[in-house]
Amino acid sequence: MMLRVTGSQRSDRWRRALAGLFALACLAAPLMGCGMFKKDDDYVPEDPADKLYNEGLFLLNNKQEYDDAAKKFDEVDRENPYSDWARKSLLMSAYSYYKAQKYDDCINAAKRYVTLHPGSPDAAYAQYLIGAAYYDQILDVNHDQARADKAINALQEVVRKYPDTEYALAAKKKIEAARDQLAGKEMEIGRFYMKRRDFTGAINRFKVVVTQYQTTREVEEALERLTEAYLSLGILDEAQTAAAVLGHNFPDSPWYKDAYRLVKSAGGEPNENKNSWLSRAFKGFG
Numbered sequence: 617m618m619l620r621v622t623g624s625q626r627s628d629r630w631r632r633a634l635a636g637l638f639a640l641a642c643l644a645a646p647l648m649g650c651g652m653f654k655k656d657d658d659y660v661p662e663d664p665a666d667k668l669y670n671e672g673l674f675l676l677n678n679k680q681e682y683d684d685a686a687k688k689f690d691e692v693d694r695e696n697p698y699s700d701w702a703r704k705s706l707l708m709s710a711y712s713y714y715k716a717q718k719y720d721d722c723i724n725a726a727k728r729y730v731t732l733h734p735g736s737p738d739a740a741y742a743q744y745l746i747g748a749a750y751y752d753q754i755l756d757v758n759h760d761q762a763r764a765d766k767a768i769n770a771l772q773e774v775v776r777k778y779p780d781t782e783y784a785l786a787a788k789k790k791i792e793a794a795r796d797q798l799a800g801k802e803m804e805i806g807r808f809y810m811k812r813r814d815f816t817g818a819i820n821r822f823k824v825v826v827t828q829y830q831t832t833r834e835v836e837e838a839l840e841r842l843t844e845a846y847l848s849l850g851i852l853d854e855a856q857t858a859a860a861v862l863g864h865n866f867p868d869s870p871w872y873k874d875a876y877r878l879v880k881s882a883g884g885e886p887n888e889n890k891n892s893w894l895s896r897a898f899k900g901f902g
Contacts (some may be wrong), residue, residue, distance in 0.1 A: 625644035626639035626782065626815040637686050639902045640887070650894070655850045656811075660799050665692050665695065665696040665699060665702075665705075666701065666753060667704075668688055668691050668692045669688075669689070669692050669701055669704065669705055669708075669787070670688075672685045672686075672692070672705065672708060672709075672822060673685075673687040673689050673708075673722075676708070676711075676712055676715075679715075682712045682713070682715040682716035683713075683718065685712040686709045686712035686713045686716060686718070686721065686725075689705040689706070689708045689709035689712060690709050692705035692706070693705050693706050693709065693864045694756050694896065696881065700788075703729075703732070703733055703736070706725055706728060706729045707725075707726075707741070707742055709725045710722050710725035710726040710729060710742060710745050710827040711745065713725060713744055714748065714749055717752075717757075717869060719749040719750070719753055722745060722746075722749045723749045723750070725745060726742045726743070726745040726746045726749070729742040730742050730746070731745055739777075739778075740777070740778035740783045741776060741783060742771050743770065743774045743777065743778070743783075744771070744774050744783040744786065744787060746770040746773075746792070747767050747768075747770035747773075747774060747787060747790065748767075750763050750764075750766040750767035750770055751763075751764075751767040751771070751790050751794060754767060754797055754857070758804065759799045761797055761798055763898035764794045764795075764797045764798050764801075765798070767790065767791075767794045768791050768794045768795065768798075771787040771788075771790050771791050771794070772787075773793065774787040775787050775788060775791070792831070792832075794891070795829055795831070795832050796829075796832045796833055796834065798829065799825045799828075799832040799833075799834035799835070799838075800832075800834055802824045802825050802829070802834075802838075803820045803821070803822070803825060803834050803838060803841075805821045805828070806818045806821030806822045806825075806838070806841060807841070809821065810841065810844070810845065812865030813848070815845040815846075815848045815849050816840065816849070818826060819842060819845045819846070820847050821847065822838040822839075822841050822842045823842070823893075825838035826838050826842070826894065826897055826898075827854075827893075827897050830897070836862065836866050836869045836872075837867075837871050837885075839858050839859075839861060839862035839871065839894075840858075840859075840862060840871040840872070840874050840876065840878075842854070842855075842858040842894070843855045843858040843859045843862070843874075843875040843878055843879060844875075844878055846858060847879070847882050849879055852879075852882060852883075852884050853889055853892070854889075854892060854894065855878070855879055855882065855888070856884045856885060856886055856887040856888075857887070857888050857892040857894045857895060858875065858878055858894055859872070859876055859878070859879045859886040859896050860876040860886040860887055860888035861894050861895065862875050862886075862887050863875070863876065864888070864898075865898060
């Protein structure tokens with residue numbers, strides 16, 4: 617089951633950027649007519665780079681032929697290494713594989729582009745493709761989230777190396793969504809431990825969310841679950857701190873209402889211990 621965030625939706629700015637890239641490629645090498653093909657079946661000429669490139673563009677424009685388009689661009693790269701056609705084709709190959717949902721091939725081509733052409737104006741887009749390819753393979757929180765980690769690492773490179781590009785903005789949005797997934801995975805495991813009454817194991821998982829994923833949507837529930845887990849262990853001071861931190865940072869959260877009720881039922885009040893790891897974790901938050 618794929619994530620709801622991994623569908624085909626793309627920002628308008630990214631769509632325009634892709635359209636511009638495609639239009640630029642088309643302008644650089646206008647499609648040639650049918651007269652390029654020889655009638656003599658016994659003669660098979662070597663395809664010049666521009667012909668192969670244009671054939672790739674033609675297939676790419678047909679939308680359902682993304683895989684064939686990628687293979688044409690790969691052929692340009694094989695037959696004309698180190699040429700400007702090869703550089704253009706390598707990027708178009710990565711994009712074609714991405715559209716074909718052949719993500720491993722997309723990642724390999726895009727990584728090769730970044731390695732060979734780090735100073736190219738299109739290197740930012742190639743790096744973004746790497747992150748997007750990992751991102752589109754993220755599964756729901758019931759599965760391993762290794763791809764979410766890889767997506768974040770690749771997209772952070774876009775933000776770090778190309779901060780002034782439009783791809784950096786798109787990368788930041790995907791990073792936040794991927795971080796939500798990682799936090800969600802920790803919450804899933806923490807809830808499992810709660811059901812087994814392994815409260816120490818649960819606390820360790822919720823602690824990861826609170827310390828590493830404070831900007832995600834999971835942090836409010838994590839604080840409430842910490843309140844519940846600490847009360848279950850009889851550690852009222854930490855439970856009161858978790859409830860107080862939750863109330864201070866998310867006063868309108870329904871999770872705070874639950875945490876408040878739990879602490880009151882145990883004879884306590886939401887009260888923050890400034891020496892608690894919870895208090896230190898949220899110092900400067902907001």
